[in-house]
Amino acid sequence: MxxxxxxxxxxxxxxxxxxxxxxxxxxxxxxxxxxxxxxxxxxxxxxxxxxxxxxxxxxxxxxxxxxxxxxxxxxxxxxxxxxxxxxxxxxxxxxxxxxxxxxxxxxxxxxxxxxxxxxxxxxxxxxxxxxxxxxxxxxxxMAVGNVVPRTLSMLPGYDPESYSLLSHYLANTADVMANGTTPINPFLVQIVPLAFTSDLLLQLVIAQSAAHRAFRRRDDSDAVANSHYTKAIQLFRHGVNDFIEGKESNPLMLLVGALLMCFTETAKGDMTGTVFDHLSAAHTLLVKLLEQSDTAVPRELKDFVIEYYVYTATVSMISIDARLSGQLFLNFDLEQRAREVLRTQYVGNLCGCWLELLLLIPCIFDLGRQWMMDDTQPTVPTADDMAMFASIQAQILRWSPYSFVEPEVYLAGLVFQQAMLIYLYTSLGGYTYTPDGMYKGLIQTAVTEALSYLDEISPQARINSGLCWPIAVVGSCLEKPEQQERLRTRLTAMATHFGLGNMQRTLLLLEAMWELPASDAGPWNICRSMQAKQIWISFA
Known part of the structure; x- marks a missing residue:
């Protein structure tokens, strides 16, 4: 030099x-x-x-x-x-x-x-x-053989408990967060290297692991988990302040941090809606990141971050009451970037092979919102409503999973397809629920198909970690006690095996919906049941 x-x-x-x-x-x-x-x-x-x-x-x-x-x-x-x-x-x-x-x-x-x-x-x-x-x-x-390890020098300021949590993340948490669609787990190969370059991300990884371990132990008052979660929130706020003041110009770490916080809420089974605050922050940061040159962030990492956000944002929209809010977590630019990823036949550990279906969720939400927020609602949908309805239906029906994916991934894609049809068929409110109407029969057919595909997937299969959204959509339409019991058994087995709080909270919410009259069934009433029971969760 x-x-x-x-x-x-x-x-x-x-x-x-x-x-x-x-x-x-x-x-x-x-x-x-x-x-x-x-x-x-x-x-x-x-x-x-x-x-x-x-x-x-x-x-x-x-x-x-x-x-x-x-x-x-x-x-x-x-x-x-x-x-x-x-x-x-x-x-x-x-x-x-x-x-x-x-x-x-x-x-x-x-x-x-x-x-x-x-x-x-x-x-x-x-x-x-x-x-x-x-x-x-x-x-x-702590030496292994005759090698003195660099144990805590890699993580100055962290105690042995943090090492135990990091080990838990590597062995358990990262495994259940990914659905196993690909042999490469991005929660390991993408998140962990980033975590060792950022105090914020490292603390968030440890906090996520602590939340997951605490839920597995069924200990909501776990002092260690609460302590690490508090530290993570403090570090994130400090990072946001630095970003706002111009001390940090790269939004990547904060963006990944916000997404990790979303999944920390998933692991906790949070019921207060905190995940939506993190999601709003992630939206702003992702827009900033995509404004930067594509050479600033490795392609694989950028694709994963886009998948991460799109998956979390789209499946969380069902928790928003379309009658009261027009909030959308996916704007046009983000949707276009996601479609660029889709053109590569992207298969990911969050969206599996059904990214194309997820991108239709905002379209269906907007269709239902316009119908439900119209004070002068006609007895039947307008021509424009029906044209949009037909276009979305055609896209869902002609979709099929990639032929090269694993059988369980293929079946999960079919479950999502049937759930998308149910979400669409129930989007036009009273028109959908006319007694003995055509769409009533289509809904029941889609429910039966989805349950049959679910029965072919073991509750212990990793692909289940991404199936809370379609399970909630299908479950919200179940009227027969035997069907409800099938889904109850499945969600209980999933929550026990994976130790993820959102699975247990999904069952809790469906139990509340199954007590309601048939007129209050359907995925568009999930948000109303949340309001009644004060259960605010994301299905990510």
Missing amino acids: PPDRQPRVQRIVRVRTGCWSCRRRKKKCDELRPICSGCRRNDLRCEWPSTVPGRRNSGPENDSSSYIPADRRSSFAGSIEDLDAMQLPASPLSRRHSSTSSSPGLSAIIEEHLAQVPAQDETIDRRRSTIVGDENALVAS
Whole structure:
């Protein structure tokens, strides 16, 4: 590098010689053997490598590392050297630390703090020895084989509980959030790398994992989950303020953060409608992101973010009362970007192979809204209403799942297709529910078809994680007790297996709807049941 150019991040100077204790503490070692002055002063075990760079013929009589078997010394020393050579980026959270942290960064913080106090204070020396000794003991206890891990230095400021939650996310939460449509899970390959570059996303991942674990334990008052959720909200607000003040120009992290918060509510089974606040924030941020050059964000990540938002926004619209609100979460520009993704025959872990169907939901919502909000509502739909109705119906009927997808994905696509038909057939209010009318029969046919496809999918199949919306649409039209019991059994099994709160809340909402008269059935009355029972959920 030319002398006039300096690296953006100052290189961390690490101790290359001396005993292992001084290296780990990043302190200069005077190399007195068998016990150096630093270890003697701090009452630490003084351990030496088999060979020290810059010293020749170090005899075994002075080598305290001889207790390590000869065939394992090289790998142990190599691992330590690799750790010393690694350089971590600076993190705003690096100043936040707890007494249980065992990262090398914690040692540096403690040593820097204690160095400001007179060294001859024996009480402080003993305290320093205790803290560093405990840290080394914890690192040693967490070692795998002879490799000392970089455990908490990767996440400065996080305690061991956070590591447990991160492990839970990798092993469980990410798995149930994706529907298994593709062998690559974007909640792992896209979200996790981003999380390790952003304190906000990392906290959100941990908060989502905590919410999922708490629901699995059926513990709504889980203190750990509540604490991490509060931290996530605070970090998100701080990020929004920085974005508004111009301190951060790239909306990607905030956008992904808002979407993660939506799915955190999904895991919690939130009933207060908080998810819609996150969704509104995500809408604004996605518009900002799409204004940037396509080269600013990798194509795979951008496609996933678009899928993530479109899926969450479209299936959440059913929770909005079309009689009172014209709110749409998908504007024309976002819809066009989604259709660009669709032209590549995109198959995703949220929208499966039915992205085309999801893009019709706003069209149906707008059709129903215009009909229901018309104060001078005629007895039959207008010609324009019927033309739009026929166009949407034709698009749904000619749609079919991609032939190359897995059988369960194919069946799930057919379930969505029947649910879309039910949503459309019930969009024209009273006209749909005329006694013994044609559309009444079409609705029951679609319900029967959807239930038969659902029966072919195991309640434990991963594809179920994305089926709450069609299940709610179909379930809202069930009149026969045996059909209701079939769906009740299925949702109970799904909630038990996946541990996602929205599955249990979906059943809770349907139970409320099944108590209503037939005239109040149908997906357009889901929002009214929410209002009556104060259950505000998204079906994402």
